Amino acid sequence: MDVKKQLLNLTPYQPGKTMDEVKRELGLEKIVKLASNENPYGCSPTVKQELIQHLGKAATYPDGYARELRETLAIHAGVSESELIFGNGSDEVIQILCRAMLEPGKNTVMPTPSFPQYKHNAVIEGAEIREILLKDGYHQLDEMLKSIDENTAIVWLCSPNNPTGTYINEELLVSFLEEVPRNTLVVVDEAYKEYVTAKDYPETVDLLKRFPNLLITRTFSKAYGLASFRIGYGIANEKLIRIIEPAREPFNTSTMAQAAAKAAVGDQSFIEKCVTQNKEGLEQYYSFCREMKLAYYPSEGNFILIDFQTDADLLFQYLMKKGYIVRSGKALGYPTCLRITVGTQEQNAEIISYLKEYKMKQAI
Numbered sequence: 001m002d003v004k005k006q007l008l009n010l011t012p013y014q015p016g017k018t019m020d021e022v023k024r025e026l027g028l029e030k031i032v033k034l035a036s037n038e039n040p041y042g043c044s045p046t047v048k049q050e051l052i053q054h055l056g057k058a059a060t061y062p063d064g065y066a067r068e069l070r071e072t073l074a075i076h077a078g079v080s081e082s083e084l085i086f087g088n089g090s091d092e093v094i095q096i097l098c099r100a101m102l103e104p105g106k107n108t109v110m111p112t113p114s115f116p117q118y119k120h121n122a123v124i125e126g127a128e129i130r131e132i133l134l135k136d137g138y139h140q141l142d143e144m145l146k147s148i149d150e151n152t153a154i155v156w157l158c159s160p161n162n163p164t165g166t167y168i169n170e171e172l173l174v175s176f177l178e179e180v181p182r183n184t185l186v187v188v189d190e191a192y193k194e195y196v197t198a199k200d201y202p203e204t205v206d207l208l209k210r211f212p213n214l215l216i217t218r219t220f221s222k223a224y225g226l227a228s229f230r231i232g233y234g235i236a237n238e239k240l241i242r243i244i245e246p247a248r249e250p251f252n253t254s255t256m257a258q259a260a261a262k263a264a265v266g267d268q269s270f271i272e273k274c275v276t277q278n279k280e281g282l283e284q285y286y287s288f289c290r291e292m293k294l295a296y297y298p299s300e301g302n303f304i305l306i307d308f309q310t311d312a313d314l315l316f317q318y319l320m321k322k323g324y325i326v327r328s329g330k331a332l333g334y335p336t337c338l339r340i341t342v343g344t345q346e347q348n349a350e351i352i353s354y355l356k357e358y359k360m361k362q363a364i
Helices: 005-009 019-026 045-052 067-077 090-101 117-124 141-146 170-179 238-247 255-265 268-292 312-321 345-363
Strands: 084-087 107-112 128-133 152-158 185-189 214-219 232-235 303-307 337-341
Touching: 005 117, 019 312, 045 255, 067 084, 067 255, 084 090, 084 238, 090 117, 090 152, 090 185, 090 214, 090 232, 090 238, 107 117, 117 128, 141 170, 170 185, 268 303, 268 345, 312 337, 312 345
Parallel strands: 107 128, 107 152, 152 185, 185 214
Antiparallel strands: 084 232, 214 232, 303 337
């Protein structure tokens, strides 16, 4: 049987090793996973209470409109209900956009290294990929502008960027949006938005009326701690949402996911605590990097990319034998770096002690 020729050179997404896999392989009792930028503090306690009330609905289809979640999130985000689209994680919102707007003859502009699903989905749709290298970990917005032409359907911005943790400030973003043609969609991926503490980070929702070609993607998988429920969303003007909605599968978010997300949105005090603890955790890594004279990118996410000036896979294996799963930079475009999710204070301190131990052995 034939498949699209674009699929022949693609590989499925390779998730990191699970804790159970590593336990079995290495015979370890304790495993700490700091590889997937999950919230080490889990989710709000109110989520569990909400889920119990929905256990009896397993035999019925979910609300395809996600009305209760939509109403709650619209108020929280300061938008109208018709300006929201939901997906099976923000990944699916990206897929919906590619399905709706990309085809052979169209092109799409994106930063690299960045979130790989922009490129993956664009390749499947047969669009031309125009990748612009980051400079010192940041988007080269001027170079991205130069790559846009009359056939550019989507421009992707990732802020904070995965894997560097860097962000696009308000002045730069507005200047960029002013230059992009109105028939080209600009997607700002804000998967880590809740963790941002930078004062000049843009309030992108406020820009929607001024720039009708702007769409924002966000997720409940990171700060909200709902990664296993797979639910995210996009925000854009009503007309744009209406145009892309037919590319969304019916019932694409489950009843339990909608309930969990609604409860999570209602507990912003939990998010505030997580953001404070995350900032404190980042300071632990910054202090370590300064002490060991290691280069790193200041992060506005819940992870940090550190250059250890060594083969990242070897260091990854060393840490895994100690019971810590991280992400090797080799798969992310940074072959001598590790991307480490910020854990609890205790987890951060322990993995830092192992990293120091490794560096000391190298120095001998």
